[in-house]
Amino acid sequence: MQALHLLPVQYEESPEIWTFITFDPLHHEVHFLLKSLELNHVELEYAPQHFTTGLIVDGDLLRNEYFERVQLTDSVVDLGDDIEEPDFVEDSLEAEIARSALVNLFEASLVEAVHRGASDIHIFPNEDGHVAIHFRLSGELETWYVEKYVRPEALLAVVKDRTINVDRFERESGQDGFIQRKIDGTLIRFRVSVLPITHTSRHAKFESIVIRVLDDRNVIARLDDLGLCEEDLAVFQDAIRQPTGIVILTGPTGSGKTTTLYAALQEITSPKRNVLTAEDPVEYVIPGVRQLRIGHKLGVGEALRFILRHDPDVVMVGEIRDKLTADLAVHVANTGHLTFSTLHTNDAPSAVTRLYMLGIEPFLVANSINLIVAQRLIRVLCPDCAEESEEDPDILNRLGFTKKEIADSTFLKSGADPDCANCGGIGYSGRNAITEMLQFTPEIRRIIATTDRFLDEDGIRNQASKDGMSTLRSNARNAVLRGETSVDEMMRVIGTRAI
Numbered sequence: 428m429q430a431l432h433l434l435p436v437q438y439e440e441s442p443e444i445w446t447f448i449t450f451d452p453l454h455h456e457v458h459f460l461l462k463s464l465e466l467n468h469v470e471l472e473y474a475p476q477h478f479t480t481g482l483i484v485d486g487d488l489l490r491n492e493y494f495e496r497v498q499l500t501d502s503v504v505d506l507g508d509d510i511e512e513p514d515f516v517e518d519s520l521e522a523e524i525a526r527s528a529l530v531n532l533f534e535a536s537l538v539e540a541v542h543r544g545a546s547d548i549h550i551f552p553n554e555d556g557h558v559a560i561h562f563r564l565s566g567e568l569e570t571w572y573v574e575k576y577v578r579p580e581a582l583l584a585v586v587k588d589r590t591i592n593v594d595r596f597e598r599e600s601g602q603d604g605f606i607q608r609k610i611d612g613t614l615i616r617f618r619v620s621v622l623p624i625t626h627t628s629r630h631a632k633f634e635s636i637v638i639r640v641l642d643d644r645n646v647i648a649r650l651d652d653l654g655l656c657e658e659d660l661a662v663f664q665d666a667i668r669q670p671t672g673i674v675i676l677t678g679p680t681g682s683g684k685t686t687t688l689y690a691a692l693q694e695i696t697s698p699k700r701n702v703l704t705a706e707d708p709v710e711y712v713i714p715g716v717r718q719l720r721i722g723h724k725l726g727v728g729e730a731l732r733f734i735l736r737h738d739p740d741v742v743m744v745g746e747i748r749d750k751l752t753a754d755l756a757v758h759v760a761n762t763g764h765l766t767f768s769t770l771h772t773n774d775a776p777s778a779v780t781r782l783y784m785l786g787i788e789p790f791l792v793a794n795s796i797n798l799i800v801a802q803r804l805i806r807v808l809c810p811d812c813a814e815e816s817e818e819d820p821d822i823l824n825r826l827g828f829t830k831k832e833i834a835d836s837t838f839l840k841s842g843a844d845p846d847c848a849n850c851g852g853i854g855y856s857g858r859n860a861i862t863e864m865l866q867f868t869p870e871i872r873r874i875i876a877t878t879d880r881f882l883d884e885d886g887i888r889n890q891a892s893k894d895g896m897s898t899l900r901s902n903a904r905n906a907v908l909r910g911e912t913s914v915d916e917m918m919r920v921i922g923t924r925a926i
């Protein structure tokens with residue numbers, strides 16, 4: 428049953444009147460519940476669901492009913508190997524009970540992941556042969572639950588069984604599927620990846636399951652909220668307001684490219700503009716944008732040809748992954764449309780090399796791109812428990828801090844206080860984007876356009892720094908100097924190589 432969000436909001440003493448709100452005042456269960464409270468006088472008022480949800484989230488009143496049921500059960504009956512037999516449940520009451528406990532555990536993990544804002548759920552057997560459920564929180568895996576009483580295959584089978592498009596009996600190859608659930612009144616989508624893995628201690632065929640949580644509420648709507656430094660934000664705002672040209676976001680998986688891209692699209696979307704995207708898969712739904720799903724029936728090349736006949740103003744090509752997509756992105760930009768896309772490279776200048784290596788003519792690269800943004804996400808120190816830190820001057824020096832900065836600055840580290848109410852002992856709360864903005868100035872275009880056989884990546888880098896580009900590394904250093912993050916976090920995200 429869906430939660431009714433019945434909340435007491437006011438109490439008057441004489442005469443005694445209790446006021447409750449709910450988003451569904453006509454629901455018979457609401458009246459049943461109120462009656463069961465045996466209060467003298469009760470008034471019931473309507474409140475919109477987003478309002479009641481807000482109160483529940485702010486007041487930390489969220490419940491995970493599935494997990495409460497899991498905690499009530501002492502232990503789950505071991506299903507043994509029978510779980511793999513197609514007819515295993517028919518005559519076994521114990522297996523039925525165990526199965527429903529595992530279903531509760533799995534459903535609880537979905538609800539809990541959404542409540543905690545996890546980006547992914549990982550389910551796989553640990554070294555002891557126990558199946559464990561982990562959440563990726565702010566970029567790092569944290570163990571949430573270890574199930575010791577059940578063979579891993581049993582929980583893995585339940586997960587596969589409840590995933591659309593996944594065959595429970597296929598255990599030799601990788602599979603992709605999806606799940607949808609309504610959690611706290613919001614439809615949440617989950618993308619599931621199943622892979623066969625080997626395990627040291629057993630001969631069993633184990634699998635690893637990773638579930639990406641796609642919660643549209645987590646897509647940041649405003650560019651201002653990404654945590655970009657002022658200069659970079661101004662450069663980006665300018666580039667996404669040009670009538671034509673390509674804006675590329677680059678970085679490894681998990682660097683927040685999609686979030687930034689979506690924030691940019693939301694910023695420039697208006698009823699007066701036709702914004703079209705070609706994505707594989709569509710991860711988040713953006714209001715006001717027409718998003719095409721690329722799949723086996725509609726390839727990216729075909730999709731973009733359709734898009735050009737669909738009167739677009741702004742086009743997003745999900746990812747440039749080969750010559751075809753690169754050609755098409757350039758073509759869309761050169762036919763007078765603002766174009767967005769992503770690439771997988773370490774920094775902004777190497778994105779130019781990647782496009783050149785894909786076979787795009789240098790003069791096309793030089794003239795069709797407005798801006799390349801390399802991005803990383805850096806965890807922000809918890810303001811409540813961060814502590815001062817003595818850092819090794821040699822390491823700081825290697826990371827590019829000047830002698831003066833090392834002498835004059837206070838460095839902070841994560842306090843990771845296990846009792847901290849703000850961060851719960853993680854030591855960090857939230858993440859900020861740090862970026863490197865390669866603007867295509869006339870000089871940069873000239874260097875690229877005059878490429879003969881080898882693209883002068885270092886030349887681009889040098890010119891960009893003359894033009895005022897702050898690198899990922901220098902922006903990370905600034906975040907450390909502002910006390911926003913720690914030296915450890917800088918090294919985790921950027922690495923320790925000398926510049």
Ligand SMILES: [Zn+2]
Pocket residue numbers: 809810811812813843844847848849850851852854855
């Ligand atoms: Zn804290």
